[in-house]
Amino acid sequence: MRKRIITISREFGSGGHTIGNAVAEKLGITCYDRELLEKIAEGTGFSREFIESAAEDSTASHSLLFNMVVNRSLQLRNEPTPADTVFFAQMEIIRKIAEKEECVIVGRCSDYILRERKDCLNVFIYADEQDREKRILQRYGENEKPVKKRIADKDSRRKTYYSHYTDRLCGMPQNYHICLNSSALGEESCIDIICRIFREVENETA
Amino acid sequence: MRKRIITISREFGSGGHTIGNAVAEKLGITCYDRELLEKIAEGTGFSREFIESAAEDSTASHSLLFNMVVNRSLQLRNEPTPADTVFFAQMEIIRKIAEKEECVIVGRCSDYILRERKDCLNVFIYADEQDREKRILQRYGENEKPVKKRIADKDSRRKTYYSHYTDRLCGMPQNYHICLNSSALGEESCIDIICRIFREVENETA
Numbered sequence: 424m425r426k427r428i429i430t431i432s433r434e435f436g437s438g439g440h441t442i443g444n445a446v447a448e449k450l451g452i453t454c455y456d457r458e459l460l461e462k463i464a465e466g467t468g469f470s471r472e473f474i475e476s477a478a479e480d481s482t483a484s485h486s487l488l489f490n491m492v493v494n495r496s497l498q499l500r501n502e503p504t505p506a507d508t509v510f511f512a513q514m515e516i517i518r519k520i521a522e523k524e525e526c527v528i529v530g531r532c533s534d535y536i537l538r539e540r541k542d543c544l545n546v547f548i549y550a551d552e553q554d555r556e557k558r559i560l561q562r563y564g565e566n567e568k569p570v571k572k573r574i575a576d577k578d579s580r581r582k583t584y585y586s587h588y589t590d591r592l593c594g595m596p597q598n599y600h601i602c603l604n605s606s607a608l609g610e611e612s613c614i615d616i617i618c619r620i621f622r623e624v625e626n627e628t629a
Numbered sequence: 630m631r632k633r634i635i636t637i638s639r640e641f642g643s644g645g646h647t648i649g650n651a652v653a654e655k656l657g658i659t660c661y662d663r664e665l666l667e668k669i670a671e672g673t674g675f676s677r678e679f680i681e682s683a684a685e686d687s688t689a690s691h692s693l694l695f696n697m698v699v700n701r702s703l704q705l706r707n708e709p710t711p712a713d714t715v716f717f718a719q720m721e722i723i724r725k726i727a728e729k730e731e732c733v734i735v736g737r738c739s740d741y742i743l744r745e746r747k748d749c750l751n752v753f754i755y756a757d758e759q760d761r762e763k764r765i766l767q768r769y770g771e772n773e774k775p776v777k778k779r780i781a782d783k784d785s786r787r788k789t790y791y792s793h794y795t796d797r798l799c800g801m802p803q804n805y806h807i808c809l810n811s812s813a814l815g816e817e818s819c820i821d822i823i824c825r826i827f828r829e830v831e832n833e834t835a
Contacts, residue, residue, distance in 0.1 A: 544813075545813075547802060547808075549802050549803060594801075594802065595800075595801075596753065596755050596800065596802055596808040596810070597755060597810075599808075599810065600809075600810045600813035600814060601807070601808065601809055601810065601813075601814065602753075602802040602805075602807065602808035603806075603807055604802070604803075604805065604806045604807065607750075607751075607806035607807075607830075608806060608807065608826065608830055609830065612826065612829065612830050616822060616825075616826070619822075620814065620818065620822070623818065624813075624814055624815065624818050
């Protein structure tokens with residue numbers, strides 16, 4: 424089936440954000456990244472800051488599914504947390520966007536949320552440690568935390584969040600159709616590869 | 630730097646073997662797969678059967694490096710096991726081949742063995758569960774073990790072997806430059822992507 428949607432999951436500092444935007448520009452389609460945040464803010468009434476921090480909430484020790492099953496067996500009500508409300512809203516918004524138009528969606532578990540669709544190309548962008556550090560310092564500058572610690576913290580928070588809502592392990596190749604090391608291949612090559620595959624791959628098993 | 634070598638790591642039943650051979654044919658270079666087995670057999674005197682089983686030895690509970698450090702601290706001699714002898718021989722043979730000629734090398738921890746070289750493109754091929762089962766039954770037929778169990782056993786043995794000799798986790802994207810899901814992309818697309826990258830990517834950071 425012809426691909427219509429590209430989801431880009433990425434490591435912090437891997438250039439995934441830039442690659443996603445460039446791919447969308449090259450293909451002449453919208454890239455949902457900051458725009459998605461705006462839509463979720465509109466839909467839920469939460470601030471963008473809260474929505475951003477909810478996506479890196481490391482306090483969730485079990486998966487959402489696990490909590491729901493336990494609560495049900497204890498005959499407790501499944502009260503959604505504010506982070507859950509954000510997730511459910513983003514799930515609905517991402518599904519609507521995918522239905523409506525060809526686009527690139529960066530992050531926000533979009534690979535998982537759209538897992539039933541056959542017209543998605545799920546991409547994971549990662550990079551070598553040194554390269555991530557360099558990119559983070561260039562983009563966000565120094566702060567009180569050493570850059571290695573910033574990467575470790577962000578990785579850990581993203582992993583917890585992803586596992587909580589998807590019951591999958593974050594960053595495993597099996598979640599994606601293609602994984603690209605932007606340090607080894609270069610951002611330009613990553614952009615080219617994704618655009619070509621998007622237009623060329625028509626495989627019924629996808 | 631221009632790439633000269635392609636290492637293909639793969640899941641059992643993912644089509645990595647076929648893809649490796651097709652890539653080599655398309656590029657007009659040698660694919661070392663069975664040929665490597667012959668060379669290791671010649672170099673060590675072990676039978677091909679033993680060499681094949683050594684590459685899936687699940688009895689090694691710690692990494693080779695860990696064992697060496699412990700033995701040294703206990704003032705024990707580091708006696709290589711037959712499996713170690715095979716690994717050291719294959720390490721030497723793979724390094725010599727990489728020095729000598731442009732080629733594709735399938736499996737045998739070649740991504741790790743050649744990790745210091747800047748002219749390698751390290752590829753990981755994986756596939757969806759159902760597709761792996763189908764390919765295994767087509768290629769090797771039924772046997773007394775259910776196909777799901779055959780996959781689980783093989784995955785487990787390969788993981789143990791890889792971790793033992795490399796001190797890395799098998800199948801993590803970070804070990805490779807590109808990971809391709811052959812179910813989603815199709816074998817032909819995987820072959821095309823690898824050939825193009827091999828000829829096109831010239832990135833000093835690789």
